[in-house]
Amino acid sequence: MNQMAIAFSKLQSQLNKGCEYKDCFYSNCSSKVINAHSIQNNKILNKISDDGDVLGIKVKINKFGFPKPTLERIGRKKASTFLGFCNEHDTNIFKPIELYDYKIGNKEQEFLFAYRALAKEYNTKRTVKNLYEKMLSLSKEELIDLRKFCGIPIDIGLNDYKKHLKLISRGTNESIEKLESLKIPMNINLGKDKFYKIESKVIELPEEYHIAVSSLFFIEWDVEGNLINDLIYYKNIKPIFLTIFPQNQKTFIIMSYLQQHKNYFEFIDNQILNRALEKQKVIVSNMVTLYVENVYLSPIKWESLSEKEKRDYLKLYDMSLFSKPNSLLVDPKMDIFI
Numbered sequence: 001m002n003q004m005a006i007a008f009s010k011l012q013s014q015l016n017k018g019c020e021y022k023d024c025f026y027s028n029c030s031s032k033v034i035n036a037h038s039i040q041n042n043k044i045l046n047k048i049s050d051d052g053d054v055l056g057i058k059v060k061i062n063k064f065g066f067p068k069p070t071l072e073r074i075g076r077k078k079a080s081t082f083l084g085f086c087n088e089h090d091t092n093i094f095k096p097i098e099l100y101d102y103k104i105g106n107k108e109q110e111f112l113f114a115y116r117a118l119a120k121e122y123n124t125k126r127t128v129k130n131l132y133e134k135m136l137s138l139s140k141e142e143l144i145d146l147r148k149f150c151g152i153p154i155d156i157g158l159n160d161y162k163k164h165l166k167l168i169s170r171g172t173n174e175s176i177e178k179l180e181s182l183k184i185p186m187n188i189n190l191g192k193d194k195f196y197k198i199e200s201k202v203i204e205l206p207e208e209y210h211i212a213v214s215s216l217f218f219i220e221w222d223v224e225g226n227l228i229n230d231l232i233y234y235k236n237i238k239p240i241f242l243t244i245f246p247q248n249q250k251t252f253i254i255m256s257y258l259q260q261h262k263n264y265f266e267f268i269d270n271q272i273l274n275r276a277l278e279k280q281k282v283i284v285s286n287m288v289t290l291y292v293e294n295v296y297l298s299p300i301k302w303e304s305l306s307e308k309e310k311r312d313y314l315k316l317y318d319m320s321l322f323s324k325p326n327s328l329l330v331d332p333k334m335d336i337f338i
């Protein structure tokens with residue numbers, strides 16, 4: 001690593017320090033949080049790991065001040081963790097999915113996968129918010145340093161740089177508001193066992209693939225290019241919860257949404273589930289690449305891909321960070337079920 005890179009990574013870790021959001025996601029709980037897994041460590045991450053590592057997306061702030069993903073080895077004990085539950089709630093809430101295999105149609109398990117994905121996403125967004133707030137609170141001298149370390153040309157004035165940081169920060173705040181409005185009802189539904197409030201569509205693949213996903217996101221366009229979520233006006237936003245994992249020689253893809261939104265998700269039946277299994281895999285691969293950050297792959301399986309396949313995956317990922325193409329099916333060859 002050259003001097004500049006060392007200095008930059010120091011600055012980055014300094015910035016990250018203290019930004020991690022720590023709070024138990026369960027209603028009104030103020031107990032001390034632990035490092036909770038959003039994907040089962042022993043059952044799933046273990047299965048796809050090599051020498052204790054899995055491959056995960058690491059998002060760094062690149063030299064233009066944008067978050068930029070890379071794929072890196074990460075210890076499975078740390079992978080997918082977040083400071084979002086106290087020990088008691090992490091242990092007790094998730095027993096039905098930690099201790100028992102998933103069975104298609106088990107409403108409680110499907111609800112819990114969705115609930116955990118929401119908790120993780122909420123925590124991540126709050127952490128990002130803290131990070132940008134910290135960047136915005138830097139003194140003039142520190143901001144000059146940050147701009148220099150990020151390699152931003154000096155002719156981009158500090159005010160413009162600040163404006164740009166503010167813009168990203170505002171986008172994060174909008175997503176947090178949406179997640180906040182899901183947190184309350186999801187906790188109420190959990191407390192009252194109203195698991196039917198989450199509906200799920202499941203794909204069962206007859207093979208164990210080395211991929212694990214736990215995520216929540218807002219799909220902009222369906223496979224045929226119809227608008228599902230208008231992210232410009234952020235009105236009536238409809239999340240999808242996606243969980244993928246291998247289990248007993250099979251791989252399960254669980255796509256969940258709020259029962260009240262079911263009319264908006266008919267495309268899952270009409271445009272995904274009615275196709276051949278191979279095509280379903282391609283569409284879900286596109287969906288994961290376009291929208292998911294909390295995804296883990298087997299390092300060995302990834303290495304076995306061709307350079308072109310690896311490049312295509314990262315390219316699509318990168319491309320979609322700030323604006324999504326107007327279809328869920330961009331690359332007809334994409335297949336991350338490895």
Ligand SMILES: [Zn+2]
Binds near residue numbers: 029
């Ligand atoms: Zn708690």
